Amino acid sequence: xxxxxxxxxxxxxxxxxxxxxxxxxxxxxxxxxxxxxxxxxxxxxxxxxxxxxxxxxxxxxxxxxxxxxxxxxxxxxxxxxxxxxxxxxxxxxxxxxxxxxxxxxxxxxxxxxxxxxxxxxxxxxxxxxxxxxxxxxxxxxxxxxxxxxxxxxxxxxxxxxxxxxxxxxxxxxxxxxxxxxxxxxxxxxxxxxxxxxxxxxxxxxxxxxxxxxxxxxxxxxxxxxxxxxxxxxxxxxxxxxxxxxxxxxxxxxxxxxxxxxxxxxxxxxxxxxxxxxxxxxxxxxxxxxxxxxxxxxxxxxxxxxxxxxxxxxxxxxxxxxxxxxxxxxxxxxxxxxxxxxxxxxxxxxxxxxxxxxxxxxxxxxxxxxxxxxxxxxxxxxxxxxxxxxxxxxxxxxxxxxxxxxxxxxxxxxxxxxxxxxxxxxxxxxxxxxxxxxxxxxxxxxxxxxxxxxxxxxxxxxxxxxxxxxxxxxxxxxxxxxxxxxxxxxxxxxxxxxxxxxxxxxxxxxxxxxxxxxxxxxxxxxxxxxxxxxxxxxxxxxxxxxxxxxxxxxxxxxxxxxxxxxxxxxxxxxxxxxxxxxxxxxxxxxxx
Amino acid sequence: xxxxxxxxxxxxxxxxxxxxxxxxxxxxxxxxxxxxxxxxxxxxxxxxxxxxxxxxxxxxxxxxxxxxxxxxxxxxxxxxxxxxxxxxxxxxxxxxxxxxxxxxxxxxxxxxxxxxxxxxxxxxxxxxxxxxxxxxxxxxxxxxxxxxxxxxxxxxxxxxxxxxxxxxxxxxxxxxxxxxxxxxxxxxxxxxxxxxxxxxxxxxxxxxxxxxxxxxxxxxxxxxxxxxxxxxxxxxxxxxxxxxxxxxxxxxxxxxxxxxxxxxxxxxxxxxxxxxxxxxxxxxxxxxxxxxxxxxxxxxxxxxxxxxxxxxxxxxxxxxxxxxxxxxxxxxxxxxx
Numbered sequence: 036x037x038x039x040x041x042x043x044x045x046x047x048x049x050x051x052x053x054x055x056x057x058x059x060x061x062x063x064x065x066x067x068x069x070x071x072x073x074x075x076x077x078x079x080x081x082x083x084x085x086x087x088x089x090x091x092x093x094x095x096x097x098x099x100x101x102x103x104x105x106x107x108x109x110x111x112x113x114x115x116x117x118x119x120x121x122x123x124x125x126x127x128x129x130x131x132x133x134x135x136x137x138x139x140x141x142x143x144x145x146x147x148x149x150x151x152x153x154x155x156x157x158x159x160x161x162x163x164x165x166x167x168x169x170x171x172x173x174x175x176x177x178x179x180x181x182x183x184x185x186x187x188x189x190x191x192x193x194x195x196x197x198x199x200x201x202x203x204x205x206x207x208x209x210x211x212x213x214x215x216x217x218x219x220x221x222x223x224x225x226x227x228x229x230x231x232x233x234x235x236x237x238x239x240x241x242x243x244x245x246x247x248x249x250x251x252x253x254x255x256x257x258x259x260x261x262x263x264x265x266x267x268x269x270x271x272x273x274x275x276x277x278x279x280x281x282x283x284x285x286x287x288x289x290x291x292x293x294x295x296x297x298x299x300x301x302x303x304x305x306x307x308x309x310x311x312x313x314x315x316x317x318x319x320x321x322x323x324x325x326x327x328x329x330x331x332x333x334x335x336x337x338x339x340x341x342x343x344x345x346x347x348x349x350x351x352x353x354x355x356x357x358x359x360x361x362x363x364x365x366x367x368x369x370x371x372x373x374x375x376x377x378x379x380x381x382x383x384x385x386x387x388x389x390x391x392x393x394x395x396x397x398x399x400x401x402x403x404x405x406x407x408x409x410x411x412x413x414x415x416x417x418x419x420x421x422x423x424x425x426x427x428x429x430x431x432x433x434x435x436x437x438x439x440x441x442x443x444x445x446x447x448x449x450x451x452x453x454x455x456x457x458x459x460x461x462x463x464x465x466x467x468x469x470x471x472x473x474x475x476x477x478x479x480x481x482x483x484x485x486x487x488x489x490x491x492x493x494x495x496x497x498x499x500x501x502x503x504x505x506x507x508x509x510x511x512x513x514x515x516x517x518x519x520x521x522x523x524x525x526x527x528x529x530x531x532x533x534x535x536x537x538x539x540x541x542x543x544x545x546x547x548x549x550x551x552x553x554x555x556x557x558x559x560x561x562x563x564x565x566x567x568x569x570x571x572x573x574x575x576x577x578x579x580x581x582x583x584x585x586x587x588x589x590x591x592x593x594x595x596x597x598x599x600x601x602x603x604x605x606x607x608x609x610x611x612x613x614x615x616x617x618x619x620x621x622x623x624x625x626x
Numbered sequence: 627x628x629x630x631x632x633x634x635x636x637x638x639x640x641x642x643x644x645x646x647x648x649x650x651x652x653x654x655x656x657x658x659x660x661x662x663x664x665x666x667x668x669x670x671x672x673x674x675x676x677x678x679x680x681x682x683x684x685x686x687x688x689x690x691x692x693x694x695x696x697x698x699x700x701x702x703x704x705x706x707x708x709x710x711x712x713x714x715x716x717x718x719x720x721x722x723x724x725x726x727x728x729x730x731x732x733x734x735x736x737x738x739x740x741x742x743x744x745x746x747x748x749x750x751x752x753x754x755x756x757x758x759x760x761x762x763x764x765x766x767x768x769x770x771x772x773x774x775x776x777x778x779x780x781x782x783x784x785x786x787x788x789x790x791x792x793x794x795x796x797x798x799x800x801x802x803x804x805x806x807x808x809x810x811x812x813x814x815x816x817x818x819x820x821x822x823x824x825x826x827x828x829x830x831x832x833x834x835x836x837x838x839x840x841x842x843x844x845x846x847x848x849x850x851x852x853x854x855x856x857x858x859x860x861x862x863x864x865x866x867x868x869x870x871x872x873x874x875x876x877x878x879x880x881x882x883x884x885x886x887x888x889x890x891x892x893x894x895x896x897x898x899x900x901x902x903x904x905x906x907x908x909x910x911x912x913x914x915x916x917x918x919x920x921x922x923x924x925x926x927x928x929x930x931x932x933x934x935x936x937x938x939x940x941x942x943x944x945x946x947x948x949x950x951x952x953x954x955x956x957x958x959x960x961x962x963x
Binding site: 135 | 701702703719721724
């Protein structure tokens with residue numbers, strides 16, 4: 036048997052319990068020792084209007100990307116699930132409710148579209164749940180039970196996670212859900228006795244620390260908590276809102292607070308004010324909110340005031356596609372706003388990095404007295420990975436402030452010119468360190484000064500400061516054999532996993548390719564990127580934006596045109612797409 | 627007016643052959659095969675050799691899925707029919723999907739027959755009709771070294787041969803009335819028993835009375851004159867047409883679906899073929915059933931041809947039919963043990 040790697044999808048209408056079922060499945064599989072990478076997509080509307088899909092990839096080794104083909108589809112609503120048919124593997128398993136409440140015209144059942152070679156399992160989810168628990172609400176649990184039976188998955192894990200999920204609603208609710216799950220399991224064991232497809236359960240080694248399921252958003256919030264953030268100021272927006280929701284539950288326990296502001300402008304204003312006063316704060320938003328923040332972000336640049344801002348990208352422009360993923364805010368994050376307003380922009384590529392990069396961002400913001408923008412996207416924010424609980428790395432979360440020397444007391448120049456560009460920063464209330472703070476151009480003392488010479492000097496100072504941050508920012512990471520490469524794939528953000536997956540496959544196929552992970556978007560490590568490029572015949576940059584924003588940002592480092600692979604489909608890029616492109620560049624056909 | 631929708635129920639040799647002929651004769655029609663089986667079309671007569679390892683899984687399958695795709699025949703596997711409504715000319719599948727048709731060939735084949743007195747022991751006996759059945763045999767044979775065969779149809783001899791090839795000890799509860807259908811007389815029975823015994827099979831005459839399960843791999847088999855022990859019991863009493871879902875459809879059903887010599891059921895555009903059909907013989911003025919792969923292919927071809935407007939008769943010489951338990955039968959194969 037080959038390496039275990041299975042992608043399971045649950046599809047239903049809003050309100051079918053699709054996302055809940057996916058969450059339970061992910062948790063149970065994680066407990067069983069599987070590596071989990073899962074992603075939900077759902078409509079922008081609150082309820083009852085659209086398709087919900089949970090997509091989970093399980094394997095023995097760490098999963099870094101979603102696959103484009105589905106091995107198992109659980110249909111909770113055939114009308115919605117028909118759209119998933121093109122993604123089914125040739126030998127896919129399809130579970131569906133074979134006792135719908137009404138007759139269906141030909142073609143309306145998913146059974147009509149299942150190709151020969153796939154395996155169809157029909158079970159009366161609704162009837163089973165209704166009979167077992169007195170309510171059809173548990174039909175998603177009945178479906179999970181059937182899945183567990185067909186794949187011989189350990190019942191205890193499912194029963195435990197069901198109990199944990201519903202315990203806050205009382206024993207009767209837990210019992211009802213257990214009954215629905217058991218009904219599905221028993222039905223499948225009996226009806227599909229000769230079609231059971233047991234798969235080995237990896238199990239967990241005795242000394243291996245327990246893994247937990249974390250989404251990118253929760254990891255960001257946990258990273259902020261690890262950095263001892265005191266305040267969150269925000270305005271709700273998909274896909275960033277879960278960060279606010281999570282912190283709203285956690286911060287009050289730590290004498291912190293979450294404040295919902297009237298809009299994003301006031302949110303970034305409050306964050307700047309908090310940092311100005313010496314207290315760590317953050318905000319999170321998405322493209323439309325980020326656009327509103329840009330003027331005050333540049334105020335932070337000019338006044339050299341720290342801030343931590345998460346831009347959880349979604350399909351744009353404008354209101355765009357609220358629940359679809361995209362990586363099209365990169366240039367806005369790096370360059371958005373008036374004037375030369377260099378700031379630090381970092382982009383984690385997985386959930387673990389979401390935690391660490393956020394934790395570190397506060398120190399970076401303090402040390403370099405600048406807004407730090409953490410660029411994520413819908414896929415990274417909402418995807419779930421199981422991992423050992425991350426803990427902050429030494430040096431990441433310490434106070435990053437560079438305080439003025441005693442000798443400067445009463446003679447303090449807030450924006451004193453230094454070799455690094457970093458001027459010691461006093462906090463309000465520090466006696467003898469009074470300074471004007473303004474968004475106007477200013478001299479070293481902070482007094483406005485619009486003279487050409489001063490603007491030149493101070494602009495250069497701020498730029499030097501940001502470039503000096505490279506010493507503290509993550510270098511690009513190469514995944515390649517030494518020597519010449521036919522294709523080098525450079526990728527960032529949530530797309531990196533797919534890029535690395537494709538490169539790994541290509542290397543297994545004997546192709547000379549490599550990957551470079553870039554997480555420091557600005558300032559970027561030009562020399563390291565150039566060194567990688569110099570080994571490559573061609574550079575491929577796959578991105579979820581139309582113009583190729585990373586390619587635009589760093590493409591000039593390569594002596595010829597980089598090859599852009601751009602998608603704005605609202606869904607994550609799949610490894611297979613990148614692999615096909617790699618093979619096309621090299622001149623090899625097919626996947 | 628859209629293209630005709632021609633539906634075939636069953637994906638065995640008769641059903642698949644009917645669909646292929648329909649496609650040939652009606653290139654513009656929409657053709658759908660509906661099968662309750664989850665497997666593709668396989669050769670049941672290869673199953674014993676599959677169990678013994680002489681045939682691979684790939685060799686079992688007679689028609690690759692690519693065939694249906696190329697012929698633009700929609701194949702629905704694992705989708706049992708719940709209701710056949712001939713008045714409205716529609717099929718309601720078990721999952722409540724309604725399929726309308728303009729023409730229909732019913733070719734659902736047979737299911738293993740267990741004689742009524744033995745139904746109480748049904749769960750203790752293995753049958754062999756599907757690939758899944760064969761896989762069950764393979765799984766169980768891995769942990770047993772002896773098998774008792776009860777019954778005595780065509781497949782029983784093939785499975786016995788397969789078991790001997792696997793080095794298993796075989797007992798055969800062998801009785802004249804257990805053979806169904808067969809061209810059987812005392813002389814054939816004695817010859818068959820002698821051949822079995824010569825190959826090392828313990829032949830036990832008499833009727834099966836009782837089976838007792840002592841453990842997963844230990845069964846006690848009692849006939850009216852002997853007690854046997856074995857790790858597995860196989861039941862081989864022939865097949866019966868699998869037409870229970872047609873109850874209430876208006877079709878005339880005895881041993882199978884009664885059809886005229888053109889395989890028409892009496893309803894316009896509705897035909898039956900293969901093991902599930904009981905075919906009128908104008909010369910004998912009686913009905914007969916067909917057994918075997920080649921017969922199924924032939925009947926499937928004729929049914930489709932007639933549905934497409936032909937007028938082909940099923941011609942079977944009276945002398946090639948034999949009679950058993952009141953049923954005339956024709957078999958296209960007979961295994962020489």
